[in-house]
Structure formats: structure tokens, C-alpha cells
Amino acid sequence: MSTEQSTRSYADHSAIVAFVRGASSQLRAWVAASWFVRLGAALGRRFDVATETSRLVGAFRMLERWIRHSFVYRWLTKEPDPDVIVIDLRETHTVGPFIAVLDRLAPLVERIWLGSLVRRATERVKAAPVWTWVADSRTVSLLAAALEPPRSPEEHGRE
Numbered sequence: 001m002s003t004e005q006s007t008r009s010y011a012d013h014s015a016i017v018a019f020v021r022g023a024s025s026q027l028r029a030w031v032a033a034s035w036f037v038r039l040g041a042a043l044g045r046r047f048d049v050a051t052e053t054s055r056l057v058g059a060f061r062m063l064e065r066w067i068r069h070s071f072v073y074r075w076l077t078k079e080p081d082p083d084v085i086v087i088d089l090r091e092t093h094t095v096g097p098f099i100a101v102l103d104r105l106a107p108l109v110e111r112i113w114l115g116s117l118v119r120r121a122t123e124r125v126k127a128a129p130v131w132t133w134v135a136d137s138r139t140v141s142l143l144a145a146a147l148e149p150p151r152s153p154e155e156h157g158r159e
Contacts, residue, residue: 076146086150 031037051057067073089095113119126135 076142084150086152 090099
């Protein structure tokens with residue numbers, strides 16, 4: 001007889017195991033019959049019906065369809081053209097000086113930001129559970145992808 005079979009045989013005849021199994025099944029039956037659980041299930045069903053028949057929810061769904069089928073949304077979410085030309089704006093006469101000024105101001109702005117009340121308030125908002133939902137939303141991820149700089153041709157060739 002293997003140790004697994006002897007352990008299983010011992011557990012099948014154990015009074016403690018039998019008591020725990022009985023208590024567990026009794027607890028499940030009590031929870032299933034509780035008014036609190038029935039109330040939660042009934043409220044959940046009513047909430048489902050309310051959201052399915054709500055005009056406000058219907059309006060938001062229609063707005064979502066309009067946005068998803070709009071030209072701007074499709075343009076922002078389409079796959080990039082594989083023959084994209086990358087221009088380093090720092091080398092242009094138009095945008096280069098502005099970028100140079102921003103590069104010089106960035107350390108100063110960072111020092112001011114690190115000591116600011118606005119930064120502390122922003123960190124508190126970020127720590128809130130709602131912020132996680134917002135940060136993980138498709139809109140924020142698309143916006144982040146649109147604003148990040150393009151990859152260099154060397155990085156593109158490595159993939």
C-alpha cells in the first residue's frame with residue numbers, strides 16, 4: 001500500500017476530517033439559505049435589468065459606437081505604415097530651439113515639482129483605487145502610445 005493510499009484511507013476514517021467536512025457543507029447550506037445572500041442576488045438581477053433598460057446607459061453605448069466608428073478614432077488606432085520616415089525634431093530650425101529651451105528648463109521644473117503641493121495631491125489621487133481603473137483604461141493607453149516618441153531605426157530592425 002502506497003503512502004498516498006494510506007493517507008487517503010486514514011483521512012476517510014478520521015473523525016476530525018468527517019467533522020470538518022460536515023461543518024463545511026452545513027456552512028455552505030446556511031450561506032446559500034441566508035437572506036443576505038438572496039438579497040444580494042436579487043439586487044444584482046435588478047441592477048442588470050436596470051442597466052440593460054436604462055436610457056442613460058443606452059446613450060453612453062450609442063456615444064461609444066459613434067466614437068469607435070468615427071474617422072478620428074480609426075485614424076488614431078490604425079496600424080502604422082511600415083514605411084514611416086522618422087524626423088529628429090531637435091535638428092529642425094523650427095522646433096529645435098523650443099526643444100533646447102525645454103531641455104534647459106526641465107531640471108528647474110523638476111526641482112519645483114518635487115517640492116510642490118500639487119505633486120503631493122497628485123500622488124494621493126494616483127493612490128486612490130479609481131485611478132488604477134483610469135490608468136488601465138484603453139483611452140489612457142492609446143494616449144500614452146500616441147505621445148511616446150517613435151523608435152529608432154536600429155531598435156525597429158532588432159525586432
